[in-house]
Each structure stands twice: as C-alpha cells, then as structure tokens.
Amino acid sequence: MYVAVKGGEAAIANAHRLLADRRRGDRSVPALRLDQIVEQLALGVDRVMSEGSLYDRELAALAVVQARGDMIEAIFLVRAYRTTLPRFGYTNPVDTGAMQIERRVSATYKDLPGGQVLGPTFDYTHRLLDPELAAGAEVETPAQRPAEPEAMPRVSAILAHEGLIEADGDMPLDHVPGDITREPLQFPMARDIRLQALSRGDEGFLLALGYSTQRGYARNHPFVGEVRIGEVELELDVPELPFAVPLGSIRVTECQMVNQFKGSAKAPPQFTRGYGLVFGQSERKAMAMALCDRALRASELGEDVVAAAQDEEFVISHSDNVQATGFVEHLKLPHYVDFQAELGLVRRMRAEYEARENEEKAEEKREAAE
C-alpha cells in the first residue's frame, strides 16, 4: 500500500529545533554574547553591516551568531530586517575629507599633508598563527598620538588642484540621488545608483572582477590615490529647524583609485577616478569596488566594452549575494512538476526514436532477405 509523504509542518519544526541545537553547539561551552562578537569579530560585523546596508553593530552581531557564522546568511538576515524599517529621511552627503582618521595610506605620494597613517592593518603582519592568542594572552594598550589639528585633505583634492584629475562626477547640482532599496533598477544606470549597488555587492564577486581588470580584462592602470578609514559625522536636515541635526558618526572605508586616461578630443589628458565607499573597515571591498566603478565607466569615457567587469547589466545584475545565493540554492526546492513535464517529453521522443530505429532495422532485414 502506498502512503503519501505528509507531515511537512512537523518536519520543518524539527529541522528548526535541530538547527538551533547545532547553532548552540556543546552546552558546556559558554554561549557567545553579542558584545563579544561586536568587539572581537569586528570585521565580520562590518561586512554584514556593509553588504546588509544597515549600520547597526548589535543587529549585525546577532545576525552573525544566528547564521552560525555564515556571512551571506547573516547579511540576508540584516537585509530582511532593514527592508521593513520606515524611512524618515535622507542624511546630508557625508564629507569624508573631514573624517576622524584612524588609517590613511596613499600609494601615489611618499608623503602628503596629514602623512601616511598605518592604523590597525594586517598589511605588515606575518601570517603566523599565534598560540598566545589561543591561550588568551593579555593585549597591550595601543600607542597614542595627538589628534591631528587639521583635517587631512583627500589625495584627489590635491590632484584636482593641479587640474590633473577629472572633475568629481558631473551630476547637476539639483540631482536627487537615487535609492536602490526604494526604486526598481533600470539600465543603463546613473553612477550614483551603480555605486550604491556596488557598495552592497558581494565582496568576493567584486574582488574577482576587480582582479580581472588587473589581469588585462579591461585594464585601466589603477593607483591607490588613497585609502582612508575612520569616523564621519552624519547630519539630517529637518525642515522645521534652521540647522542640520547631528545624528552621530559612522565608521567607513573610502578608496579613491586614480586611473590613467589618455584624454580625448574634448578632454585634456588627465587621470580618471574610481571610487569605493563601504560601511566599517574593509579595504579589500572598497578597493575592489573602486576598480569595478572605474571599469563600469567605460562607455562614459568612450572605451570599448570588452570585458565582464565593464558590462553594467552583467555586473550589477549579479553582484548581490543575497539574490545570487537564493536563486542558486532554490534549485533544491521541489521541481517535480516541471521535471515530470520534461520526463514525459523525453520518454515520448525516446519512444518515437526507438520505433524509427526498429523500423529501419526491420527494413534492412527485409532488404537483406530479398
């Protein structure tokens, strides 16, 4: 006797219960607290905030632990929460030139106003696993320097002063920036929209695309004009008040890539820009974003579109890891209705094929017998 498969509800409930158990792991090990994740897995939290497009360390930490450390799952959790939040307004543009800097390096100048500031970087660490860290060794307090008396000018401003780099975008002054979380995407897109999509794009995808431009698939001679990490102030204009209301500060990573450009009939020879800006501390993402931004400006700068990284529809349509993982993984959902349709067709065509074969064989036999 055939018994139909039932009980989906119970199966799901049990799966969730097992998942919760596996997430918690060995109960004799203390459970992680959110503040531990915020403090000690800060870069993971930053990535979740950045690609989740929600600046909230505590929620990002919750997402990380709830996702058992699966970053894309954590990003997804944050996005799905963020999307339900009402929108009260848009802050004024942040001034990264006025950033409270913790790290700032330039590859284009040996020294420059404000100097090179290494900050908390992995760059010159030797990647040797540290048994002392495993043993929970005490950590020294960091060395301190006096706060910079003046803001550090951005390298692009220095170049612009000499007229050697293109103007920073040509949006009209009254241009209202788009919002990819509120409006459907439309191709071709303005650069502000594209930069938003890149900023929440998957780090690995942008990294690979940026890398591909360095290997000749849309090479554009990048120099890191500057990478800076630090805190910027957010302000909101409220119609009832005569001044902008400070909302607090956020940590961001900004990369200004300086790229070669030969000039054209209309424009004198000058450098071009690629731009990256992400929440939190992530140089890799900001730099990859800047490479992709520059590559995607190919049409605007009159370059031939020959490589994947220059193809706006290709890059932007596939950069979102929440979308990508969903559609790839949805293949595991039942498709048996469609498969049945295909199965029926293949069987029918197969039967026809065999009938034809048999007929031909019979024909051959008849001919041989004659």
Add this chain to the structure above:
Amino acid sequence: MDIATQSIDGGFAEPVFNAQAVFRAIMDAMARPGTIQNLPPLARPPASLSATAGAVALSLCDNDTPVWLDPPLQAETSVKAWLGFHTGAPLANTPADAHFALIANPKEMAALDGFAQGTQEYPDRSTTLILLVDDLASGPSLLLEGPGIENTSMIAPPGMPRHFVEQWKQNNQRFPRGVDIILAAPGSLSCLPRTTRIKTMEA
C-alpha cells in the same frame, strides 16, 4: 475648526487595515471594470475632497507619488494641508508630472492626453486619475468591454469630462500607454483601466 486641526484630523482610524480594505476595493474595481465596489467612509478629508477620494489618496499616495490637484482643489488650502499631512505626497507642477490626479470637477478637467501617458518601454509611468463623481448610476450609460469583463458591464457616472467617449477611445488607441481612471462616488468606487473599451453611450 482651523486648518491645522482640520489637516491633522480625518485620517484612517486604523491605518493598516483601512488602507488594505480601500486598496482591495480599488484592486477589485480595476480587475473588473464597471463593477461597483462599496466603501464605507473611512477617511474624513476637508469637504471638497470626498470621503471616498480621500480614502483612495490615503491608501495609494505617499512621498514617492507627485499628486496633481485640479483648480477647484488647488484653490483649497485645507485640502493641500490634509493631503500633505496624511500622505506626504508632493504636489505635481503639471499634470504630466503627476502619478495621481485628484479631479473634483471632471466636467471642466484638462484633456486626458495632458497627463502622463507612460512610455512605450515603461507604460506604467502614467497618471492614475481619481475623478470625484456624485454617483455611478445617474449619468449617461457607458457600456463597457475588455479585460476583466465577461461580456459587457455598465456604469453611468454623471458629470464626466467633455467628449469623454471620444477622449477615451484615443486613450485606448495609445495602449499600452494611457491613463487609468478611478471613479470615486460617495460610498462606492469603480474603475476604468486603459484596456476598457466604451462601446456605446446612450443619452
């Protein structure tokens, strides 16, 4: 009652559920042109904007949808204040910029083709007209055909725009571009999407 109080009062008592109820009435009316959807008075806007039209505006309009007001509504500060407070919708400068248009006096309204028609690529970028009418039965009969209608259906709103049948035929011919109409009567509403053909018009 001063304008400030008037503009704050009269919104949905239960914003989430009222908006859903009004939307479903509009959706059903749009899906089945010519059917009359009853709607209790859920909003209390200033008098010249009817309860029905006010409820439609509350359920569909917000900061993202520029709204155009016809001259009689334009002249009423209280209407602008009420819409502004409850929906946050900006006022459209011209009919062609409007996502929605509220028309208190359809008889005198601007030509249908003056509103946003959408483009051939994006025909959805067109104006939805909300026409305030006295009822849906006392005017000249409009016999309707098209998607959403099994055979034919009929409504008879009074005080429709001049040369409406001819204007509507042109609206049909612009398909997929064109405007859609929500007819807001006291206690009920009905819709004419751009696909609906008006077959005959009897006096």
Add this chain to the structure above:
Amino acid sequence: MNAQSTDIATYNFAYLDEQTKRMIRRAILKGIAIPGYQVPFASREMPMPYGWGTGGVQVTASIIGPDDVLKVIDQGADDTTNAVSIRAFFKKVAKVAVTTETAKASIIQTRHRIPEQPLSAGQVLVFQVPIPEPLRFLEPRETETRKMHALEEYGLMHVKLYEDIARHGRIATTYAYPVKVEGRYVMDPSPTPKFDNPKMHRSPALQLFGAGREKRIYAVPPFTDVVSLDFEDHPFEVQTFDQPCALCGAENVYLDEVILDDHGGHMFVCSDTDHCEKRRADGHHGHLAPETHSASEKMEPAE
C-alpha cells in the same frame, strides 16, 4: 499594529511596512491595467530567500487582509515544505485564516501549478515567478528585451519555437510555455507545466505574478485572453497521461510520478493534493488507493 514585538526588532502586520505595501499595490494596479506587462517594482528582501517565492509573498502580503482565507501550494500540493512554510509565515505575521480547500480560499499563492478545480470570480491566484521575462533565454539583456516588448517585436520567440520543431519535430517547451495576453504582450506564465496554460484563458479569477529577485509584477485580469503561442501546422497541445490517478482515478489532471522501488516500479498520482483528497472523500478510487473505507482518514507521516 505589531505582529510580534521584542526589544531589538519589531515587524508590521503582514511583515511589509506600509510604504512598501503602497508601492507594491500601485504596481499591482498598473499590472492589472496593462495585462501581461511586467511592472518594475522596488522588491524588498523578504525573510525567505530569493527563489523561495519572495515575489509571490510580497504580492500576497500587500493584498491580504484580516478577512482573507489563504491557500498556499507548491507543485500543486499544500503539504510540500515550502508551501507549509509560507502558509505558516502568513499565519504568524498576518494571523490570517488558512485552508487547503481551493474553493474556500480567497487568495491562493502558488508555485508551479494552477489548481485543477476551476477558480471563481473574486478569487486571486498569486504566482511565484523566478524569471518573469519570457524572452530572457533568447536575449539576456534587459535593455534589449524591454525594447522588444515596446515594439511588440516577438519574432525571436517564434524563431526559437520553430527551431524546436525543426530539431525535435515538435515544440519542446513543456513548462513556462509562453503566452500572449489580450493580443499584445508575450508573457511567461511562470514555470507551470503547459498543461495549466488553458486554465489561464478567460479565468474568472484575478491572476497576479510576483518576481522578487527580478523585481517585476504582472497581472492577468479576469476574463482576459491568454493564448499559448503556436503555429498553424503545430498547434499548441497540453500533456496527456495514459493512465488515471492511482489514488482517486482522476483523468485529465496533471499527475506526479512516484517511484515505488528501484526496479522501475512507479505510479502516477494527482499533483493537486486537494483535488485528489476531495475526489477520494467523494468515493472515487484509483487502482492503488489504500484499502480503507474512510478516505478522509489522516495519513501518517512516512519515513
């Protein structure tokens, strides 16, 4: 009203915030006014992954009210895990009544099937759509396909179908079979088997389509022409099965193949579980139906 409330995160009735619902509602109205045209909308992240029906869930969340009765099916069945999961989601966030009975539902959200029982006026069928663009596999670029729709330039689709005929002797598309709506837009009916295409034609129900990842909503109003593309010498035809449902004996319904053993033993049963159960309750029997006299008796979960 908050469906649930905790210290750190709260959610609105039916999950979506009101501004999002308004945006989706506006898109639905445009979709109804322009049958078969894909309205771009600012799709939100939903609490289930893209590919799990986020478009359908957003549409349902935007139209559903406290008086609605919701049915959710996946592959025709109410008890597939994702159908169970989506139904539970709406039970939780909208506290809405749910049913498995097609006739009792005011909203039916579906993935890959249209119920066998004809729908009635006033019902809304919400489809979950993975790739809404019927031309996508012929032309990957949105900028190009949008132009084709604008110009009503559908030659490429006919070429594709005709190539099928040249190669296989017949049109080899078995699901997501393209249709033309009201003589204008070519539309993807979502990956339903073409068996279900005729049910869309002049259906009394409103059909709404939501594609979350691809950010499109489209609609077929009731009593609207939905014609499957074909050729005079190769007319459109639906799948047929050479045996009835093994459980309820139904003919002219879509069947799932169930593998019984690893020696090629299989049986065919209704894909529409509600339809099958109804028929058995009415006393219909297939040749492999359980030998029980109370057909409505609950089946036990199988291992």
